[in-house]
Amino acid sequence: MMRGVAVRRERKLIIAALAGMTLLAGCDGSAGSQRHLGDTIRIGLNLESSGAHRSYGDAALKGAQTAVNMVNQAGGINGKQIEVVAVDNGSSPGRATALSTQLMTQNRALAVLGPITEPLFTTTTSIADKQQIVSVASLACGRDALMPTAEAVHEYAFR
Numbered sequence: 001m002m003r004g005v006a007v008r009r010e011r012k013l014i015i016a017a018l019a020g021m022t023l024l025a026g027c028d029g030s031a032g033s034q035r036h037l038g039d040t041i042r043i044g045l046n047l048e049s050s051g052a053h054r055s056y057g058d059a060a061l062k063g064a065q066t067a068v069n070m071v072n073q074a075g076g077i078n079g080k081q082i083e084v085v086a087v088d089n090g091s092s093p094g095r096a097t098a099l100s101t102q103l104m105t106q107n108r109a110l111a112v113l114g115p116i117t118e119p120l121f122t123t124t125t126s127i128a129d130k131q132q133i134v135s136v137a138s139l140a141c142g143r144d145a146l147m148p149t150a151e152a153v154h155e156y157a158f159r
Contacts, residue, residue, distance in 0.1 A: 040083045041076075043068070044103030046114035046124070051091025056116045056139065061086060064113060089115055093123045100124035104131040111136065121157075128156040 045064055048057035068082045076082060085107045089096035096115045103109045104127060111134040115121045121137035128135035136158045 039076075039080050041080045042083045042085060042107065042109050044100075044107060044109030044112040044114075045084055045086040046089055046096060046099050046103060046112055047086060048091045048114075048116055048120065049086075049088035051089075053091040053117050053120075057088070057091075057114075060114065060116050060138065085109060089120060091117075091120070093120055096120040097123045097127065100127045100135070101131075104128070104133045109133065113137075125157040132156060134158065 043064075045061060047060050048054060049061060050057070064084065064086075068084055071077060072081050085103060087099045087103065089099050100112055100115075103112050112124075112128065113136050115124060116137055116139050118137070118139060121135075121139075124135060134156050138159065
């Protein structure tokens with residue numbers, strides 16, 4: 001029975017990753033500075049690959065890699081191949097924040113998938129807004145992840 005649950009979870013993550021790639025197909029790099037690197041589109045993965053939320057990060061990485069491979073084998077996005085830069089935030093809020101900044105500034109990611117979990121994702125949403133880089137989390141379901149107050153919304157954060 002556990003195998004069936006794991007397979008369903010992995011399928012859901014693959015579908016979510018494909019949906020994320022579809023979302024990014026509309027990105028032309030005009031937000032923030034130019035993010036395309038020649039014939040590649042760099043996507044950052046800020047994942048919980050160790051620590052308390054390791055199972056989520058491992059599954060998300062497998063799903064994202066599968067989706068990227070499928071998209072690249074089909075010709076990429078508008079002819080551009082996707083390059084993945086994956087980092088392990090160790091399920092740590094401070095590390096997740098630092099790595100989001102690194103992915104968006106030093107690694108020049110067009111978008112960042114993760115952190116996966118809401119407590120970590122909420123530490124990175126203001127960075128996404130400041131850098132004008134799309135940030136997506138699959139498990140950030142609470143209102144605070146996208147709206148820090150009733151009047152404000154994180155324009156670059158999605159779930």
